[in-house]
Amino acid sequence: MIATDLAIALDPARVMLAAGLEPDPWQAALLRSTATQHLLLCTRQAGKSTTTAALAVWEALYHAPALILLLSPSLRQSSELFKKVMEFHRALPHSVPVKEESALRLELVNGSRIIALPGSEATIRGYSGVRLLVVDEAARIDDALYYSVRPMLAVSAGRLVMLTTPFGKRGAFFEAWQSGDQWERVKVTAYDCPRIAPAFLAEERAAVGDWWFNQEYLCEFTETTDQVFSYDDVMAACNDTIKPLFQGALQ
16 A cells, blocks of 8 residues: 555545545544445435545545445436545545546556446446445435345445435335344434525425425435325235235245
8 A cells, every 4th residue: 555644544534624625523424434334315415425435535545456336327427426536536645646547437556446337237247346335326226236236245345335315215225224224324414414504495495395305305205206005004004924825826
């Protein structure tokens, strides 16, 4: 590893400080966490992608040679997240030099690679030994994609960070938030973010209505508008203690 700033090496939250950003308490806590699986349920503009970009750079510098994958639903989102990575890398004092750089890929001379990918199985299969896997807008990716990326962490025992605003009571992120004890969870509503003015939120609630406001700003898993039955009603109708009427036909 090429030595860089010792204070940053000992405290990942200083990556943000080096870029002129004062981390919120939850951002600093996430960057300093030693957990390996994180769920970030955050309002728009909370700084969740900024935080994961800072984490990606820190991992690349201090756990080299590290493979870091940034997965987003679209090419545009992948590009925006990668831009934040580059901003942090350039802001750090005595940062590790770049070996190769493209619009969605950074390779450092210490062997670390940060690669941003749009969310499709075709773009991500073939990667292994991942040190950090970031899944952006995780509530909006296909479950099949999520289950196909998890094996990338099997051998490396790497870190998985899923970040999103809610998108209905559906999908792998929602299920993990409801029941996965192995996850470290962080929830940040718009009222928790000091950069969002209360006056703006009052205007937004009046403009977009409670359903959209509760989802986008209060991080509530709301029912989708086209649902015939609510999630709670469906789950209440399920009973795994009842034996199938025609059990032989299911085998």
